[in-house]
Amino acid sequence: MPPHRPAPAPRRPRTGRLAAVLTALTLLGAACAAPATPPRAAQSTTATAPHSRPASPQVRDDLLEVFRQASVTGTFVLMEAESGRTTVVGRERAARRYVPASTFKIPHSLIALETGAVADAEEVIPYGGRPQPRPEWERDMTLREAIAASNVPVFQTLARRIGLARERHWLRRLGYGNRQTGTALDRFWLDGPLAISALEQTGFLARLATGRLPASRRHQRLVRDLLRVERTVDYALFAKTGWGTAGDPGIGWWVGWVERDGRIWTFALNIDVGDDRDAALRIPLGRRLLHRLGVLPYPA
Template identity: 50%
Template sequence: MKRLLIPLVMILTIASTAAKSTDSPTMTDHPELAKAFSERNVDGAFVLLDVAANELHAVNPSRLAQRRFPASTFKIANSLIALETGAVRDENEIIPYGGKPQPVKAWERDMSMRAAVRVSNVPVFQELANRIGADAYAQWLEKLDYGNRMTGGNKEAFWLRGPLEISPLEQVEFVAALARGTLPASSENQATVRDMLLIERRGAATLYGKSGWSTSTNPQIGWWVGWIEHGEAIFVFALTIDVADRSDVDQREPLVRALLKALDVYG
């Protein structure tokens, strides 16, 4: 396996989450795992942060510092911001979707923020965005140090069509802090968001995650980010792929699961 020293910009991005270690994190390149992408006919990159070991494992590391629209992976931060600002009473408050026809039938109903995260309900989160407001977003994106922290004044779509962008390395930094409960937000609200992201428990391991898909670029962008808890160990991951065809979107979760299994983390 090829081991690389991370450039300074990457070290600054990751160091705050990697167990506060004084050692510069190392990255292990796994070129043998690139076949997981080629077998599915998709281009992309994957990074796994072993928080306790302060080590990154990467597939196609040249893409890991590239910022892209976060799409629905921003619902992780957005849910936390909604709770912190009081835009919702709690994660179970029913939020109106607005009554307009939607491209996804499952979005055409009022639902809680918890349910909206599960089905990536855009109009429900746009209602929350209107409640939160541009000024609060600006403050919280700065506070959370989320990606490039830009909204461009477009509070209803800045995470879908820009200008907000985030890299896979920044995704694992942010998600690792949430998983450890060290974001600058209340511990209760962080715990609530973590619970909203729970996907499954398998033996002693628990999988958390959130997908994302932006159709506003060419090629389109697919994400899957999250983490594994296994006892005291935390493994945070971020996948990004180029979506050239609708069928590519369905490859995100299977691809992550295959890579986690190959790295002997989960599965």
């Protein structure tokens, strides 16, 4: 196990157009927060942000038909990273916070690298030796392999190396969701209290995709490389799924960004997930919406 290095002293955050836009989007998420009695899908896994009145994004609720045709309930947010122009499908749900589940592996990888809990993408991390829900998780993996396989026990090992104090420090530093860990060191992103909205996901990812998080540029580049799932002559796709099962129904995520023609669009989809059939819809629905909104050149 590599020695733990103390977290670096906070640096002054970068300012500029993107920072101002992201602040407005955070406030927008607050303005559209969930009602006092949220629907069943949100009761045990969500939190809401304070109220305020920022400028509105473009609302495309005509595209809710994509979810209706698949017989699921969901939301989708698309953000042009440099300008901050945002399109929302399902505005109220887009502002509601849910457990990030395995989408937290994105900031978690960065936190592990920044704290020295893992040296690089090729270090082998033990899974713990216990039986797992998925047989493919029952082996030690490198960070690169673990994020591709969405290996929960490997990231739980990293969480124990990082420790609650440094997890909390980095959640605050990165401005990630509601920044809450509770006391369950190796479960807080799966069961709560950590929670994040689709709007907040796109803002966080915009800063990562453009290298503007308050963290090492080298580590941000490495995490971006770990997330690349597709490259064609027309575009590159960076993405991560998540499936939180603490609620009933659960919450399914697909988040990431597309690089195309010198531009970057971040996106976040979440849907209610009751079974494997629903979970299998996350990527196809997300790709369909990216195509309908003109970001991916090919339909799902």
